[in-house]
Amino acid sequence: MSTITKAIIPVAGWGTRRLPITKIIEKSMLPVGNRPLVDYSVQDLIKAGIKDIYMVISNVEPCQVREFYRDNLALNQYLIDRGKEDRLALAKTLPDDVTIHYSVQDPSDKYGTAVPIAMVVEEYNIDEPVLVFMGDDFIWNPDGESAAEALIKASGESGDSAILGVEIPLEKVEKYGVLSAKDGKLVGVVEKPKPEEAPSNLINVSKYAMSPELLQRIVKYVHEHDFGPLDQEYVVTDPIDEFIRDGGAINIASTTGEYLDGGSVEGWLHANNVVCGK
Numbered sequence: 001m002s003t004i005t006k007a008i009i010p011v012a013g014w015g016t017r018r019l020p021i022t023k024i025i026e027k028s029m030l031p032v033g034n035r036p037l038v039d040y041s042v043q044d045l046i047k048a049g050i051k052d053i054y055m056v057i058s059n060v061e062p063c064q065v066r067e068f069y070r071d072n073l074a075l076n077q078y079l080i081d082r083g084k085e086d087r088l089a090l091a092k093t094l095p096d097d098v099t100i101h102y103s104v105q106d107p108s109d110k111y112g113t114a115v116p117i118a119m120v121v122e123e124y125n126i127d128e129p130v131l132v133f134m135g136d137d138f139i140w141n142p143d144g145e146s147a148a149e150a151l152i153k154a155s156g157e158s159g160d161s162a163i164l165g166v167e168i169p170l171e172k173v174e175k176y177g178v179l180s181a182k183d184g185k186l187v188g189v190v191e192k193p194k195p196e197e198a199p200s201n202l203i204n205v206s207k208y209a210m211s212p213e214l215l216q217r218i219v220k221y222v223h224e225h226d227f228g229p230l231d232q233e234y235v236v237t238d239p240i241d242e243f244i245r246d247g248g249a250i251n252i253a254s255t256t257g258e259y260l261d262g263g264s265v266e267g268w269l270h271a272n273n274v275v276c277g278k
Contacts, residue, residue, distance in 0.1 A: 004129050004152050004159070004209060005051045009195065010116035011038055011065055011135035012058040012105040017263055028135040029064045031261055036068060037262040039093070040138035046098055047130065048148035052125065053100045053133075054210075056116035058107060066102060069094045083267040106181040110222065112233030113206065118222040121215045129159035130215070131237075134206040137267075139166070140274055141257025147207055154253035161243075162251040164211040165202035166259040170195045176203035177237065186250040189237050202252070204237070205259050217243045 015027030022030075028038035045053060057063050072091060079087050094100065103119050117132055131148055141148035147164055154162035163186055165179045173195055180187040180199035188203050190197075210218075221239035244250060260274060261267035272278075 003049070004131055004155060005049065005053070006054065006126065006128065007045045007050045007131040007133060007148070008054045008056070008117055008120050009038065009045075009135050010042060010056045010105075010113065011117060012107070013055050014015050014058075014107065015136075018265070018268075023104040026058075026064045027262070028181045029068065030259075030268060032262060032268070036065075037268075037271075038065065038135045039068070040140070040260075041133045041135065042069075042094075044138065044146045045133065048094065048131075048152055049147065051098055054096065054103060054120040054130075055100055056103045056105050056119060059104045063102075066100075068102050072222050094248075095100070110227070110234055112224050113236040114218050114239060115198045115232040117210075117215070119238060121219050126215065127160075127212050129209055129211050132206075132208045132210055136262040136263045137205060137259065138271075139164075139205070139207070139255055139257040140260050140271075141255060144223050144256050146173070147255050147257060150253040151207065151209040154251045155211075156251070159211055160249060160251055161214045162253045163240075164205055164207040164253045165200075166205050166255060166256060166257075167201055168203055168259070170198060170201045173198045173201055173203060178203055179209045181252050184252055186240075186244060186252055188241055188244065191237075202254075203259070206236075208236075209253075213248060214240070214243050217248075232250065240253060 008079055011028040015022035018027050029036040057065055075091055105116055106183050131151055151162050151164055174192055177189040178193055178198045178200060179202040180190055190199055217239045221232055259270035262271055
């Protein structure tokens with residue numbers, strides 16, 4: 001199994017689907033149980049051996065994500081002074097051997113899931129396989145293999161690209177991008193098909209292992225297109241489709257965990273119920 005030690009998590013944007021609460025709380029920081037939404041992905045990645053996490057944040061201060069993962073020395077001293085040292089571990093949100101690097105994305109810049117990936121690849125000259133997780137959803141599988149571990153396994157010794165597929169009832173696929181596969185490889189992603197026209201019941205949950213070749217394809221796609229702000233998004237599935245058409249291979253990883261999405265009120269409430277065991 002290849003060793004992937006880096007991951008990209010885009011968390012920029014206003015989270016307009018969750019207004020008005022996202023006027024004051026960043027979408028990725030909405031609480032699920034007793035932790036923010038994005039932290040479930042962060043802990044998943046850490047469990048799989050990721051040491052460097054590249055978060056793409058908005059140019060808004062203070063940044064709540066950055067504050068959450070920073071040591072709070074005043075809080076630590078308060079706990080010590082009050083004899084609550086047993087809570088210091090809860091206040092420490094990042095292990096010493098894991099580093100979060102922050103890239104700032106201006107909301108007026110290009111928009112879409114491909115853009116933050118390209119930003120990080122160029123800013124940090126990344127030329128090795130990385131994992132890419134979006135910041136507003138996660139896979140809940142506390143007693144099993146993490147989504148990150150499944151992707152690293154599917155990436156294999158040579159660090160191939162891989163995509164995570166989550167199995168759902170066929171009658172629910174119309175809300176999602178659905179994976180079309182052949183011999184364990186991705187053929188394409190069919191967006192929001194009718195159940196009778198869906199190529200499978202595996203949905204795309206925007207969790208990937210990306211080879212250097214695919215990363216460079218994403219950078220090229222962002223640079224070579226000039227979509228206006230009202231035209232279309234720079235969606236990462238476009239360069240993925242191009243990569244496959246040109247002979248690139250993307251393996252399909254699977255998980256027994258449950259996909260939980262905090263992007264909608266209903267999804268966020270369901271995520272809280274699952275995590276809290278209700």
